[in-house]
Amino acid sequence: MDLLTLFVAAILVNNFVLYYFLGICPFLGVSKKIDAAFSMGMAVTFVMTLTAVASWMINHWILIPFGLDYLQIVSFILVIASLVQLVEMFIRKMSPPLYQALGIYLPLITTNCAIMGLALLAALKNYDFIKTVVFGVGSGLGFTLAIVLMSGIREQLDLADVPEPLKGAGIALIVAGIMALAFSGFSGMIK
Template identity: 55%
Template structure:
């Protein structure tokens, strides 16, 4: 049981999908300009990553492996992810129109967010059991949310700072992301 909690914390901080595996950089850079939209995107992606990884694991073990159709893994996972994203998008549109407007085009783009597909594929590659799949997906999604919210806060602080003209905008954002990645590398020594 302790190993499962270590897996969750490791997926969230040590092997973070954004800062260590470099997955999900599009929403990381695109939605992190505003703290509230970053938090909304983080929670939406958290839900999608967790549900999509569970559904993909079930599809892998109940359909693809018994029928020896692992060659269709990526295509089937994309269909599963697109379905989960569509349901999430409809829910947010109905229950939080302001968040739906703030997320804009990035909400449907969760379907093509490589972090979502990456977590589903990593679960299969590592051959996790069902409970460990949940822990890994939850840890990865928590890590995604933490990183995007922290980065949004840092970008808000950068707006108040004097940044040389040549570094304003995306250049200082990428430098800050690199420094944040190095800061998260410090969690690797915790084990």
């Protein structure tokens, strides 16, 4: 698979939220306002790219040469947790405005299964370094696209007459289902 196909596939076809079901918690939790959703998406894309790099290095330079594959789960989660912490401290120091925009979303990202899923999927599919990075950026943008679209729809839903029991998460999931259906139309793009 060439890099461009991989990139487009990660955004549209194998969308993290709508195809792999990863990152559902922020997808439902932070999708009430478009600008918050966009900040969350950007924070996730940023951390995903860094995680792709870091997890690839850990996996190929430490775990595989020493036959420690079974430590993948423990080491990936620790790398992600410390990476998020580091990024948070770095942004707070270097760029207070960016910290204002992303700050509250960063700690939430540690428990975002999309990040862990990215590290695991890239390891599972045996991508080389370049592919891992492209996959990381594409998946992050795919997540951003899904969460921004979702928040746009939900802003409209506020005005709609939704049946009482479906208000909140219920209708959000049904909307997500329809979006997944629409996105599955892209699956013809990769053979």
